[in-house]
């Protein structure tokens with residue numbers, strides 16, 4: 001997970017999202033108890049919050065075509081990826097094995113700051129409706145709360161608002177939590193599940209191979225021994241340029257698993 005920046009709010013969220021949200025808040029005000037028991041549920045319109053040509057595309061661009069959480073490339077994802085609500089809109093859970101609590105953060109269903117692009121693995125298989133907050137702290141219950149969302153003590157790193165490397169670190173391809181929030185994030189998103197560890201291991205191997213390319217190509221090339229210094233210099237320079245170009249591509253935010261790559265480079 002790396003730090004992300006959000007672009008301008010898409011027009012559809014203003015034109016259609018705001019009226020829809022106002023309607024939901026009025027419905028809640030009318031029958032709050034029905035919503036609290038889950039007897040009455042909101043009907044959220046994914047044609048608005050997950051609009052393919054606006055919201056989804058814009059989020060993908062903001063995130064360099066990667067999952068906001070695990071940094072898997074869109075092209076390598078299983079499925080088409082999801083527009084995911086950081087704070088679950090319909091219902092939430094503090095712990096994985098507890099029952100759903102109602103309502104969720106319904107007033108943030110069409111809120112640009114609450115939307116991310118995520119792979120189905122992170123969103124559906126692991127996070128789901130889990131949204132843990134620090135024990136003993138208060139959760140925002142409805143749209144009338146005076147407490148702002150960013151003051152809630154959430155135990156899940158949001159790459160748009162947090163600095164992921166303050167909470168998450170890497171030992172080779174294994175991610176570890178530097179804080180309570182980091183540890184819980186790994187658990188909620190399954191960031192150390194074997195299949196993801198394996199993908200990161202392969203990527204790191206490819207990256208490391210680029211480091212050794214230069215020395216291998218130069219020192220194993222025996223024909224260079226008899227050549228003049230100028231020829232050797234040119235061959236060396238060519239290999240270094242090629243390797244530098246590859247390393248730059250690996251280090252770019254567009255590359256996969258950048259927090260791991262950055263952590264790896266710090267150890268060099």
Ligand SMILES: [Zn+2]
Nearest residue numbers: 067070119122
């Ligand atoms: Zn993911």
